[in-house]
Amino acid sequence: MAPASGRVLKAGVLGATGAVGQRFIVLLAQNPTFSIHALGASERSAGKPYAAAAKWKMSEPIPEAARSMAVTVCDPAHFGGCDVVFSGLDASVAGDIERAFFSADFAVFSNAKNFRMEPNVPLCVPVVNTDHYALVAGQRAAMGLTRGFIVTNANCSTSGLVVPLKALQDRFGPLRRIVVTTMQAISGAGYPGVPSLDIIDNVVPLISGEEPKMEAEVLKILGGLSADASACAPLADLRVSATCNRVPVIDGHTECVSVEFAAATPPSIAEIKQCLREYTCEAQRLGCHSAPAHAICVAEEEDRPQPRLDRGAGNGMSVTVGRIRECPVFHVKFTLLVHNTVLGAAGSSILNAEYAAKKGYL
Amino acid sequence: MAPASGRVLKAGVLGATGAVGQRFIVLLAQNPTFSIHALGASERSAGKPYAAAAKWKMSEPIPEAARSMAVTVCDPAHFGGCDVVFSGLDASVAGDIERAFFSADFAVFSNAKNFRMEPNVPLCVPVVNTDHYALVAGQRAAMGLTRGFIVTNANCSTSGLVVPLKALQDRFGPLRRIVVTTMQAISGAGYPGVPSLDIIDNVVPLISGEEPKMEAEVLKILGGLSADASACAPLADLRVSATCNRVPVIDGHTECVSVEFAAATPPSIAEIKQCLREYTCEAQRLGCHSAPAHAICVAEEEDRPQPRLDRGAGNGMSVTVGRIRECPVFHVKFTLLVHNTVLGAAGSSILNAEYAAKKGYL
Amino acid sequence: MAPASGRVLKAGVLGATGAVGQRFIVLLAQNPTFSIHALGASERSAGKPYAAAAKWKMSEPIPEAARSMAVTVCDPAHFGGCDVVFSGLDASVAGDIERAFFSADFAVFSNAKNFRMEPNVPLCVPVVNTDHYALVAGQRAAMGLTRGFIVTNANCSTSGLVVPLKALQDRFGPLRRIVVTTMQAISGAGYPGVPSLDIIDNVVPLISGEEPKMEAEVLKILGGLSADASACAPLADLRVSATCNRVPVIDGHTECVSVEFAAATPPSIAEIKQCLREYTCEAQRLGCHSAPAHAICVAEEEDRPQPRLDRGAGNGMSVTVGRIRECPVFHVKFTLLVHNTVLGAAGSSILNAEYAAKKGYL
Amino acid sequence: MAPASGRVLKAGVLGATGAVGQRFIVLLAQNPTFSIHALGASERSAGKPYAAAAKWKMSEPIPEAARSMAVTVCDPAHFGGCDVVFSGLDASVAGDIERAFFSADFAVFSNAKNFRMEPNVPLCVPVVNTDHYALVAGQRAAMGLTRGFIVTNANCSTSGLVVPLKALQDRFGPLRRIVVTTMQAISGAGYPGVPSLDIIDNVVPLISGEEPKMEAEVLKILGGLSADASACAPLADLRVSATCNRVPVIDGHTECVSVEFAAATPPSIAEIKQCLREYTCEAQRLGCHSAPAHAICVAEEEDRPQPRLDRGAGNGMSVTVGRIRECPVFHVKFTLLVHNTVLGAAGSSILNAEYAAKKGYL
Known part of the structure; x- marks a missing residue:
């Protein structure tokens, strides 16, 4: 095309x-x-x-x-x-x-x-x-x-996170608090990047500078613009806490997310699943070549998404979301997977x- | 001895x-x-x-x-x-x-x-x-x-989590909310356990039955006993949300934890570090052979704990805690490591x- | 087609x-x-x-x-x-x-x-x-x-080995001795197959029954038929020694091969490279859909083939051969890679x- | 001591x-x-x-x-x-x-x-x-x-190889030809050493300069001295062909070895096993602190040695030898394991x- x-x-x-x-x-x-x-x-x-x-x-x-x-x-x-x-x-x-x-x-x-x-x-x-x-x-x-x-x-990590958050925000109104923990692939560090002695049989619990980046970028992307469209207007009322880890995976960042809605009555798990399944974006509607058929793939199996199996979804342009369930502390928690060098870069x-x-x- | x-x-x-x-x-x-x-x-x-x-x-x-x-x-x-x-x-x-x-x-x-x-x-x-x-x-x-x-x-995951939580609770009073995401070693699944095709270049975002176990066990362990010491009295006011993942690590569970205290004025990060460093237990004071010199090792390097490097701390009986910092959503967040088949089993x-x-x- | x-x-x-x-x-x-x-x-x-x-x-x-x-x-x-x-x-x-x-x-x-x-x-x-x-x-x-x-x-291992051997035999006459050591992917063992505790940070130096299979199959495949085409006539004068190992690789068997020709004057390394580059087979000439463009890809880089980078060659139907050099003990040695579940199965x-x-x- | x-x-x-x-x-x-x-x-x-x-x-x-x-x-x-x-x-x-x-x-x-x-x-x-x-x-x-x-x-690779070769040479006389293929641990490359993108789900079939080093060092170590002890006298009649690979293992080099004796009548497999079991060295006899109890451990299980399980043998100072069996091309083949940063360095x-x-x- x-x-x-x-x-x-x-x-x-x-x-x-x-x-x-x-x-x-x-x-x-x-x-x-x-x-x-x-x-x-x-x-x-x-x-x-x-x-x-x-x-x-x-x-x-x-x-x-x-x-x-x-x-x-x-x-x-x-x-x-x-x-x-x-x-x-x-x-x-x-x-x-x-x-x-x-x-x-x-x-x-x-x-x-x-x-x-x-x-x-x-x-x-x-x-x-x-x-x-x-x-x-x-x-x-x-x-x-x-x-x-x-x-x-x-x-890369932000790119995956904001997709389901945008879907939820559009349908159910503002979000109030997000706690996200990532397990990020080594390809995100480039080449030579992560030394093998640091990551085989190991997890590195720090990716320098990554957490503040995620916490700030989410607010800008999910936010609006000033009235005259001259500047972004990042969300002021959403609080995000990110913890970023490196794991021995080639490609594909996995993120465990807990979400609290601002609404007094949060949506049900069934409503959330439906919302994620139905989400579409303008790039899809315009027929852009690289736009995935599904911006969000909702995994049916209870042990998915997995990086090796799901990073290729939508040629790397879809975000796969699974394990959507109630969170004992916030409203909902789920796990998502994003191909960090495709949709993530x-x-x-x-x-x-x-x-x-x-x-x-x- | x-x-x-x-x-x-x-x-x-x-x-x-x-x-x-x-x-x-x-x-x-x-x-x-x-x-x-x-x-x-x-x-x-x-x-x-x-x-x-x-x-x-x-x-x-x-x-x-x-x-x-x-x-x-x-x-x-x-x-x-x-x-x-x-x-x-x-x-x-x-x-x-x-x-x-x-x-x-x-x-x-x-x-x-x-x-x-x-x-x-x-x-x-x-x-x-x-x-x-x-x-x-x-x-x-x-x-x-x-x-x-x-x-x-x-x-195994509970065993690591409760050690710093106990230290914090003893010093700073009741905890209100905990969000914890684990990255668990394959040895936790026994042998033959996790098929290699499921975990090399991969993360499995589900460990069947693990999350409810963690969420319940924490309340019992951190709770007290009935007045006549005939039964446990699990904590009623703490809410715990656990997400458990399997990663390609032989031994050593890594856990990313966000904590909210019940107190109106939470402790500072410096007070928390000091509290964790000073924590001791009765088994140490009695001179039990397997009691570690330090129940909690506070990691000084910003990229620790790491399973391959820290799982041997205290011959596997110490919990290593690092990345102690403010949480934008709760009060404090940190990452801990527990040897899942030693202290964890x-x-x-x-x-x-x-x-x-x-x-x-x- | x-x-x-x-x-x-x-x-x-x-x-x-x-x-x-x-x-x-x-x-x-x-x-x-x-x-x-x-x-x-x-x-x-x-x-x-x-x-x-x-x-x-x-x-x-x-x-x-x-x-x-x-x-x-x-x-x-x-x-x-x-x-x-x-x-x-x-x-x-x-x-x-x-x-x-x-x-x-x-x-x-x-x-x-x-x-x-x-x-x-x-x-x-x-x-x-x-x-x-x-x-x-x-x-x-x-x-x-x-x-x-x-x-x-x-x-699967035989499938990779015989491709360059056939090319060499066709061009330079009978082979006399082959020593081959394999490093085989876990997918060759099926699912659940190899337990992760056996293969992460490890090599397993035995694949039960694999070595005699390789040693016998090579003789049959490289051999001819009886005069009336009623039976195979395996090579009688070729001796093959195979050692098979399992390594932590998802797909793609790597094989290190030393070859001795029967001829008094063996071909030069340059002649061998050219022979491998030029090899074609009947399935290619007939235009079969799955026949690769190149049955053998000769790697130019000195550190190739590598399973993660080369297993996809020819959609998994090509064998990649590299490190073609003189063998101090036999005539030539090289390393090959075969996609064990595609060409190998x-x-x-x-x-x-x-x-x-x-x-x-x- | x-x-x-x-x-x-x-x-x-x-x-x-x-x-x-x-x-x-x-x-x-x-x-x-x-x-x-x-x-x-x-x-x-x-x-x-x-x-x-x-x-x-x-x-x-x-x-x-x-x-x-x-x-x-x-x-x-x-x-x-x-x-x-x-x-x-x-x-x-x-x-x-x-x-x-x-x-x-x-x-x-x-x-x-x-x-x-x-x-x-x-x-x-x-x-x-x-x-x-x-x-x-x-x-x-x-x-x-x-x-x-x-x-x-x-x-490091030479260090493991020469131990059983020395035992065999001492007992059964000169060796004529050796073909060895190694699977070497990443710690051998130091830090940062091997990039993780090169070795997770992968094998690297080249370690620059390693093969000539092995081929030459074996001859010097197994050789004698000049009559006046002023210079080494490397073996002149042994031919060694080494192929060196890097695999995703932290510590421990695995080597697959085929050996041809010079003697007209080679020893039996049983004699070889006994020879390896009985081998001792002067450093042991002198009671040196780091000398292992057994310079060679002969593995009894058919799927050993394995790096993760055997690299600690003799506190890393023993070489473990297993899979001792007839070689269809030479006389005997076996697999050995050496801790590359202990005995190997x-x-x-x-x-x-x-x-x-x-x-x-x-």
């Missing part, structure tokens, strides 16, 4: 050789909306063919479309002709480089954290809050841009761009 | 060939208070030398003291001369067999769940609530026993028996 | 609920040559819809084509209309059941070991020795069958059946 | 903060022959207390004897008073530093590879070839040293030093 215009869009990838960058390459190579047009990485990789520059760690082979393409440094001068630029850059360099690209009037879709909390930057999980694209106009105005803008996607960026194409932002 | 009497006590082990039974054998062989005197297992094992009957799965070699001892069926007739009987039996058979033993006037220390919730049976984590031994007199009276009784230890039974010896119950 | 006749063939699956059976279902549901027509399992599953009978352990979801199909017992009476019957049965029952099916004039493609070493039964790795189909005529004559016959595929059966269809055996 | 002299020897450790260094610290803290006297590491660690400088990854806690000792740079000036210096240095720096120490008249016991193949340096697995200490006199003479010398221990160095003390070299 091509974009609204019928034209295949030319895509550049920043940080193309890293772990997130490799996932971008795999997904874009299968995506009819985009063609890979430019690959940016560090000085060290510049000039090499992609296959030589990337230490490939995906279980899929390197796509032919990228294999012999020459890698460049991440300078807008090398990305001429790109309709869209995806960033899988590390946070340590993403700030300056991404700014250079959107300032040069590129449409930037970033997985990095650097601009996520800026009030006029959409922090957009594409199956949740595409309404935050309304910020783009103000962003362009503020920076004097014609075509350029930046849209970020959320942290590159997949969100790509669906964000597909949405932007459908809505005429590109 | 020998028991108060100076005499080495003769110990029988029920379910000696199973996973918990093997841990009993390893621990008893190193324990100066007890000598292994009788080994009971199923009909299938009866008559065989222990080394042939047990499919040995411990990383320690089979102790010489047990290697060639003949296994019998679990009939009191074969356990004459035993001062104490430890039960690592599976719940499917533990009820009848344990009843036969205490009815035959044996002192039974059981790891099985069958009698745990009986009002006049101590559910005793030996570093937490040895005061519940006061139930023994009533138990004997009710059943017309002279020397016999049964003391149970708690579920056989080790608790053995320390319970050491305590009983010191206090003259044997 | 449909079969030669253009007709989609109706397929029955025996042992459909087991580990190999589940792989059959996944592969058949994606295969244009076959439609799933009947599902056989044990008495316990009979009458249930497939989704309820199978404890599903594939990372792909249960195919819709099978989900609600009723499971029957493995009796030919329930398989009327099937053009082909695939057997994923356990060896403990495969003998009688498979005999019942081919005696009832069904074309049976079996993954079980029971008939593999019968002189008039093809033991066929479909990218290696489809010439052994010449045995089918004699088989039918011997048993008075019109359409029925049985073709078996090889043990269900995939071979299916390609065998595709071949049979192309050649008019069905 | 104290050294012959009755005096506790003061030990320095070079590379004390690394993976091998940490194992040295754990072992020395339990060793009555030595006391930890000086700790050397890189400039970055110098001046810090050991507990702050080392990123501790052992499952045993940091020994009190080392915890607050100040780390220095690896300069002989800081190691005054040391009777012996152990080196766990990385090969990239070991050459210069070790030379500085033995040139300054220190007795150096090194785990690094840099001097292993020097003709006048003992490459000594202490349960195998302590007779190579005869080289020390010549070494001192050549360099004009009084007390100083260097003794190296072997690569720090433990060998320490036993080498104990031996040196007993024999008056210190």
Whole structure:
């Protein structure tokens, strides 16, 4: 399926050789909306063919479309002709480089954290809050841009959590308190990432910086916009407590969630299940290529979701929710699974761009 | 260190060939208070030398003291001369067999769940609530026993959780709400237990029956006794929500805990750390052999406790607590680690028996 | 691609609920040559819809084509209309059941070991020795069958090993000695299969019965037929020593192989690489749907093949060979990887059946 | 047990903060022959207390004897008073530093590879070839040293392999050909070492530089000395082919070995088993503290040795050998297990030093 215009869009990838960058390459190579047009990485990789520059760690082979393409440094001068630029850059360099690209009037879709909390930057999980694209106009105005803008996607754990929360909030009104404990896959730490001595026969009970990120991002994503759509208006009355752990799993973050509703009379478990099953989003209704058939899959078996079995649901773009039951302390608890490098990273960026194409932002 | 009497006590082990039974054998062989005197297992094992009957799965070699001892069926007739009987039996058979033993006037220390919730049976984590031994007199009276009784230890996850909770409750008064998420080791499921296809590169988000067990046992262990010491008086005002997961770890359960105090003014994080560091129990003060130097080890590193590195603390009898910090939803959250087959199973039974010896119950 | 006749063939699956059976279902549901027509399992599953009978352990979801199909017992009476019957049965029952099916004039493609070493039964790795189909005529004559016959595929480890060996033998003449050490995936043991306590942080140096199987099957597969094509003529002059280990890998057997040629002047490493790269088989030339583009993928990177990265090569139907180098003891050594449940099991059966269809055996 | 002299020897450790260094610290803290006297590491660690400088990854806690000792740079000036210096240095720096120490008249016991193949340096697995200490006199003479010398221990995989080979060679005469395939633990790569993305659900079929090291070291260790004991005389007629793999195991290298004897009539399997069971070494006979009761443990169970269950044999100083059976290609094949950081690294160095003390070299 091509974009609204019928034209295949030319895509550049920043940080193309890293772990997130490799996932971008795999997904874009299968995506009819985009063609890979430019690959940016560090000085060290510049000039090499992609296959030589990337230490490939995906279980899929390197796509032919990228294999012999020459890698460049991440300078807008090398990305001429790109309709869209995806960033899988590390946070340590993403700030300056991404700014250079959107300032040069590129449409930037970033997985990095650097601009996520800026009030006029959409922090957009594409199956949740595409309404935050309304910020783009103000962003362009503020920076004097014609075509350029930046849209970020959320942290991998946040990306999974907000999907069922959004469904519940839309149907049953505001949430009051959330306690969430994650068991996160090693691919979330990139490569070389987690040393094997730290994680075989082990759990690491800390992921540096992850908990405050989750606690803040949820409020922005589930929140609204200011009246003039110039800034986000994060939720003020929701309290979130996150505990993040690393476990010996390749891909797929598992999250155990307890939820308290603000309403005096909370919904029943049956109503909650129905709500989650029925949830749909705008990206699905618009027919975006990467939008999953079901944004939420409700697991029927009592011992699911499991990362190895469920991370592929909806090609990694669905969130699987199971073990939906009463919580003795709050109202409901459940366990969810999100593919951390698809919906939790590159997949969100790509669906964000597909949405932007459908809505005429590109 | 020998028991108060100076005499080495003769110990029988029920379910000696199973996973918990093997841990009993390893621990008893190193324990100066007890000598292994009788080994009971199923009909299938009866008559065989222990080394042939047990499919040995411990990383320690089979102790010489047990290697060639003949296994019998679990009939009191074969356990004459035993001062104490430890039960690592599976719940499917533990009820009848344990009843036969205490009815035959044996002192039974059981790891099985069958009698745990009986009002006049101590559910005793030996570093937490040895005061519940006061139930023994009533138990004997009710059943017309002279020397016999049964003391149970708690579920493996419960055993870890109650240690810091007891410390906090003793110092800062009643707790109101607890949300706990566990990441439990595979050894907790025995052998063959968890199929490898279910757990490599995976998490299983359900341990059947575990959550209600934890939620109920905590209330009994942290509760008191009736005025006449004839029955337990579980806490009525504490609400506990437990979510239990299986992760690819050999030994050591990790638990992420959020705690709300009942007090209007909760303690500071510094006060909580100090309280946990200073906690001691009666079994330590009595000098019981298996009592750890520190019932609670407070981890100094921010990424601890970790099962592979901390499960051996106090020879598996200490609980390690780390990541003690404010909880945005409740008052404090932390992560704890308990060795599930030592303090969480056989080790608790053995320390319970050491305590009983010191206090003259044997 | 449909079969030669253009007709989609109706397929029955025996042992459909087991580990190999589940792989059959996944592969058949994606295969244009076959439609799933009947599902056989044990008495316990009979009458249930497939989704309820199978404890599903594939990372792909249960195919819709099978989900609600009723499971029957493995009796030919329930398989009327099937053009082909695939057997994923356990060896403990495969003998009688498979005999019942081919005696009832069904074309049976079996993954079980029971008939593999019968002189008039093809033991066929479909990218290696489809010439052994010449045995089918004699088989039918011997048993008075019109359409029925049985073709078996090889043990999972054998299936990988024979592919490069066949290439080398065809090009450079007879082999004299082979020493092979395997590191085999847990999925090869089915479900529940290997207990997790046996394999996490561990290697099991024995797979019961596997080594003699490998050592014998290689000789039959690489051998020829008697002059009248009534029986196999296994190689008499090749000696094979196999050592088989289980390692904590989900899918994909790795095998380290040292080879001695019979020729006085062995080929160079460069010639061997070229030989492996150029190898093709009849199933490819006939355009069978499941035949891989490359029967052998020669890995370019020095640290490949690796199970997690290479098991998907050719949709699991290619063997990846790497580390091709001189052997200080024999002539050449290399490491190969085979997907043990695809080319090593269900995939071979299916390609065998595709071949049979192309050649008019069905 | 104290050294012959009755005096506790003061030990320095070079590379004390690394993976091998940490194992040295754990072992020395339990060793009555030595006391930890000086700790050397890189400039970055110098001046810090050991507990702050080392990123501790052992499952045993940091020994009190080392915890607050100040780390220095690896300069002989800081190691005054040391009777012996152990080196766990990385090969990239070991050459210069070790030379500085033995040139300054220190007795150096090194785990690094840099001097292993020097003709006048003992490459000594202490349960195998302590007779190579005869080289020390010549070494001192050549360099004009009084007390100083260097003794190296072997690569971890070599250390395990040579133990049964030595037993067989001593009893049955020369060996002709060896094919060995290893499955090596991740701890062999140090910390951070192997990235978890490379090894969970995976095998890495290459350990850079390991195979040539094994193939060469075996010849030196099993060889003799020149007539004047001035140089080693490696075996000239033995051919060794090694294939080295990394597997997801924490500690313990498993090796599958096929052996051909030079003798026309090879020993029987029973004779081989008896030979391995009866093997003893000089370090045992001298009563060295770290010498295991059994240099070789012959496993009785058919599915042993296994790393998780057997790596602790003899406190990590025994080699466990199992699956001893006829080889269809050579004479005998078997599987062995060696604890790669104990006998395979720090433990060998320490036993080498104990031996040196007993024999008056210190």
